[in-house]
Amino acid sequence: MKKINLLLCIALLAFGFGVSAQQTEPVGPFTVTTAATVTKMPSIASRSELIPSVDKPVPMQDGRATKNKIIIGKGSKGPDALAATKHRTAGTVPGRMPNMVIETALSNSQPTDPSGAVGPNHYFAVFNTGFRIFDKDGTPLTAQLGTGNIFPASGCCDLTVSYDNLANRWVVSFLGNGVQIAISDDSDPINTEWTVYNFPSISDYNKLSVWRDGYYVTENTSGSTKLWVLERAFLGDGSPDPAxxxxxxxxxxxxxxxxxxxxxxxxxxxxxxxTGGCPIVYLQDDAWGGVATDHVKLWEATMDWDNTANSTVSAPLEIVVTDFTSVFDGGLFTNLAQPNGGSDIDALQATIMNQAQFRKFGSHNSGVFNFVVDTDDTAGELAGIRWIEIRQAADGGAWTLFQEGTYTAPDGKHAWHASMAMDQNGNIGMGYSGMAGPTTPTDGSADLTLSSYYTGRYAADAPGTMTVEETLIAKGSGDIPGTRYGDYGKMDVDPSNDKGFWFLNEYVGTSGRANVLGVFQLAPNLPNDTGVTSIDAPVDGNLSNAEQITVTIFNFGENEASDIDVTYQIDGGAVVTETFAGPLASSTSAQYTFTATADFSTEGQVYSVTAATDYSIDEDNANDSTTRDVTNIPAADVGVVAVTAPTTGENLMTETVTITIENFGSVAQTGFDVTYTLDGAGAVTENVGALSIDPGMTGMYTFTTGVDLSEIATYVIEATTALAGDADATNDSASTSVTNLSCLSYDSTDSAAIGPNSGTVTETIIVVTDDFILTDVNVTVDITHTWDSDLTIELVAPDGTVVELANAVGGSGDNFTNTVFDGDAATSIADGDAPFTGVFAPSGDLSTLNGLTSSGDWTLRVTDNANGDGGTLNGWILQLCAAESLSVPEPFLVGTELQVINRGDNQFNISLNTTEFNERLDLNVYNMLGQRLLNHRLFNDGSGYDYDLNMSYAAKGIYIVKVGTGDAGKVKRIVVQ
Known part of the structure; x- marks a missing residue:
């Protein structure tokens, strides 16, 4: 990378609060060129034979999948402040059902890369390996077509499409011999000819945007050039200029x-x-090296096509935003657990989502964009969406932060993979993916499976607030296969009415993995339409017999509304009616407090309050009312809801006990006693001291006295609160079971042929002389074989119990490369992809072996069920665990040594020197609670694996460094001082 010396003089600029600039000089272009080739391609309609699309089901291992790098302990801490302080109107305005929902592609590509654009008469949908064109009623005008119907060169993936509304041209790009950019001759994508430009320099994650003077393409690259601009030039007949x-x-x-x-x-x-340059935006997370505070960087690219040497990219402007955490699982690529037992999928961290949008209004210009953040301040994850609007007062003016918010889905669901845009009224529509999170109820009251949703806000709403409730676009039918998901979606605005939002997303439909389009509108449809969107007071708490009732009234109509009757009733009782005088402008809200009070004084009772408008000229009564339960909560009530540490693991010693306490009452509590016992004895009582827990919130308390778990055994730890005057003793305590495990690994390096004849059975045996009661069994296999689906792999225990590890999985893919079968794995082997590398749950149940004795002959049986393809069993590893002390043999990669060199100042070099093993490895760093703090993928550079670990921001203490694949690896402890 070319290095530029930056003068990092950060100052508050006179033109806006929260914005600073690095005092560097603008930079000119590194290169100015024309396309390597320019090809005129015929229309789709003129082709005698159209080329169908072909999926690429093997997971795409592009740059985004392998390069995340963070520094442990560095960056913002605590909950997301914007998610924790939502405005009262958040999610209160009912959303309308989508006008249209269609599947635009069925695709087994991993990911499907959905993107689309809407024109005057067509919707153009692209996916990872092709495209399909529809009319605006959702009728398909083509089949799923391959890129060769528009582009002259073959290639793969990352298709994008935009509609240039000013030029009335379609702009399509994809990766093929670099990037190819196709521009249509007119607005009819079926009958138009295409001018296709090929630029070999662009290689990964190309994202194209339309600006007044060019088509701007950003890319993922380790090289210097991050931005490319194609001149937006047309000939006299309106066709794109080949030059x-x-x-x-x-x-x-x-x-x-x-x-x-x-x-x-x-x-x-x-x-x-x-006038004015094209803004380029990117998040900067303070968890990364070289970033001091969370912010957004903005550059402006200004083109002079008459004299390209005068073209520049500005010095970066730093837009200061509220602290955020965009890192999941220490940078691990797969991090969101799917609710039906499927593999963990990608949260798309460290990515400005497609597409950042610009819109010019009479009084200002706006830019909107978003990225995923982790809103859970514990070791777990809850994906939310940080969305931002920046503004400039006039063309070419300074950009400043106007508003920002963190959107979280209801019911504790994950929300991520978003795209957003603004309609002509300044309303923002945002589509996104949602699925069950770690606290989502599983009792049927919440949607669980990954599905497509939208939310939004009206221009006059409170800043930073998505007021439109989560509205379903399309419900998914199951988990996403594999780990790759989405990569990007696309929101577009219909040019025909400048109000309709067209959002394309990925999900699993009734026929499999698919891209789904939802069309919705926020702008009013009817002249006269009002409703109560929320009941704001009273709220749950210690309530009286004379509580005031406050509601929010929203004008859904196009006309101003006045003299609106408003009603409330409690538990179906008498209706109280009063009048809100107004006036209330279109798409705005106002609060109204009734003069008549109500009795909520019975402690512990739940009251049902219904409020509504009764507007004489209302044209849609479906959105008139809302209902809310209000509870009179006792003042004093706390309890332990979880013992979060310690947890089951190997080689436990004196461990820290941490508990989660919840305040179920209506008054903040502090200074009460908590106790834990080990196996019902040895009570340890301490006072939480200054820890204060607000009503409805939880707090973590860590005992100063640790618990001795050094003996190999299973323990029960129970913790209890003791609050004076506690109203409910039934919720005071919680317990957990913790096992100190000891494991032995037994290797078989015997090589044995597999197949190639159908019915051939290959068996190798590991003889275990150690005799102990099993509590866990894991198996690692290394098999070279074409057509993995030919194979059945089984483990046979000494007593004859057979556990099926894999059967007919992987299709035509090849090899099981150091594949670990672990019953606790999140991904089933049936949902994985060949070559199988990593940790998978077997198709059978390894826990059936728990309780057996370890000694005897353990057999790995591999059956080849088809003729024609053969292979080799290169070796396998049997890991047996027990709740008793076992001696530990040499672990993973026998003959190699994991070296950790302390270079001082808490900087460490991690290396594994080997030329015998070339598979990708994972470097993981854990704290002593077993929480993963960092994940980074390593590749053999020819002499081994190497990583410089910066622990200068980590808390003092002992950490575990592990390098390996799945559960097998080399482990070292390091001490941060």
Whole structure:
């Protein structure tokens, strides 16, 4: 990477609060060129034979999947402040059912890369390996077609599509011999000819945006050039100019976690600015090296196509935003657990999501964009969406932060993979993916499976607030296969009415993995329409017999509304009616407090309150009312809801006991006693001291006295609160079972042929002389074989019990490469993809072996069930665990040594020197509670594996460094001082 010296003089600029700039000089283009080839391609309609699309079901191991890098302990801590302080109107305005929902593609590509654009008469949907075109009623006008129907060169993936509303042209790009960009001759994508430009320099994650003077393409690259601009030039007949130039720029001062995903703002409609550069935005997380505070960087690219040497990218502007955490699982690529037992899938961290949008209004210009954040301040994850609107007062003016918010889905669900845009009224629509999170109820009251949703806000709503309730676009039918998901979606605004939002997303439909389009609108449909959207007071608490009732009234109609009757009733009783005088403008809300009070004084009672408008000229009564339960909560009531540490593991010693306490009452509590016991004895009582827990909140308390778990055994730890005057003793305590495990691994390095004849059985035996009672069994196999689905792999215990590890999985894929079968794994082997590398749950149940004795002959049986393909069993490992002390043999990669060199100042070099093993390995760093703090993928550089670990921001203490695949690996302890 070319290095630019930056003068990091950060100051508050006169033109806006929360914005600073690095005082560097603008940079000119690194290169100016024309396309390597320019090809005129015929229309789709003129082709005598169309080329169908072909899926690429093997997971795409692109740059985004392998490069995340963070520093342990560095970065923002605590809960997301914006998620924790929502405005009272958040999620209270009813959303309308989508106008249209269709599946635009069935695709087994991993991921499907959904993107689409809407024009005057068509919807153009692309996916990872092709496209399909529809009319605006959802009728398909083509089959699923391959890229060769538009592009002259073959290639793969990352298709994007935009509609240039001012030029009335479609712009399509994909990766094929670099990037190819196809621009249509007119607005009919079926009958138009295409001019296709090929630029070999762009290689990964190309994202294209339309600006007034060019088509701006950002890419993921370790090279200097992060931004490319294709001249937006047309000939006299309106067709694209084959001689259009392209310029490449760096983005000075950009810092990443290893993956680059800046976005250029895309002009949503046909109202282009008359001057000013194209804004490029990217998040900067203070968990990354070289970033001091969380912020958004913004550059402006200004083109002079008459003299390209005058073209520049500005010094970066730093837009200061509220602290956020964009890192999941220490940078691990797969991190969101699917609710039906499928594999963990990607949260798409460290990525500005497609597409950042620009819109010009009479009084200002706006830019909107979003990225995923972790809103859970514990070791777990809860994905939310940080969304941002920036503004400039006039074309070419300074950009400042206007508003920001963190959207979290109801019922504790994950919300991520979002796309957003603004309609002509300044309303924001945001589509996203949602699925069950760690606290989502499983009693049927909440949606669980990954599905497509939308939310939004009206222009006059409280800043930072998505007021539209979560509204379902399409409910998924199951978990996403594999780990790769989405990569990006796309929100577009209909140019026909400038109100309709068209959102394309990925899910599993009734026929399999698919992309689904939902069309919805926020702007009013009817002249006169009002309703009560929320009951704001009273709220749950210690209530009286004379509580005031406050509601929010929303005007859903196009006309101003006045003299609106408003009603409430409690538990179906008498209706109280009063009048809100108004006036209330279209798409705005106002609070109204009734003069008549109500009795909520019975402690512990739940009251049902219904409020509504009774507007004489209302044209839609479906949105008039809302109901809310209000509870009179006792003042004093706390209890332990979980013992969060210690947890089951190997080689436990004196461990820390941490508990989670919840305040079920209506008054903040502090200074009470808590107790824990071990196996019902040896009570340890301490006072929580200054720990204060507000009503409805939880707090963590860690005992100063640890618990001795050094003996190999299973223990029960119970913890209890003792609050004076506690109203409910039934919720005071919680317990957990913790086992100190000891494990032995037994290797078989015997090589044996598999197949190739159908019915051939290959068996190898590991003889275990150690005799102990099993509590856990895991198996690692290394098999070279074409057509994995030919194989059945089984483990046979000494008593004859057979556990099926895998059967007919992997299709035509090859090999089981150090594949670990572990019954606790999140991903089933049936949901994995060949070559199988990593940790999978077997198709059978290994826990049936628990309780057996370890000694005897353990047999790995591999049956080849088809002719023609053969292979070799290279070796296998049997791991047996017990609740008793076992001697531990040499672990993973016998003959190699994991070296940790302390270079001082809590900087460590981690290396594993080997030329015998070349598979990708995972480096994981854990604290002594077993929480993963960092994950980074390592590759053999020819002499081994190497990583520089920065622990200078980590808390003092002992940490575990593990390098390996799945559960097998080399382990070292390090001490941070």
């Amino acid at each position: 259009a130039q392209m310029a490449g720029f760096e983005l000075p001062g950009i810092v990443t976690s290893g993956f680059h995903s800046p976005q250029a703002l895309n002009i949503t409609d046909d109202n282009h600015p008359t």
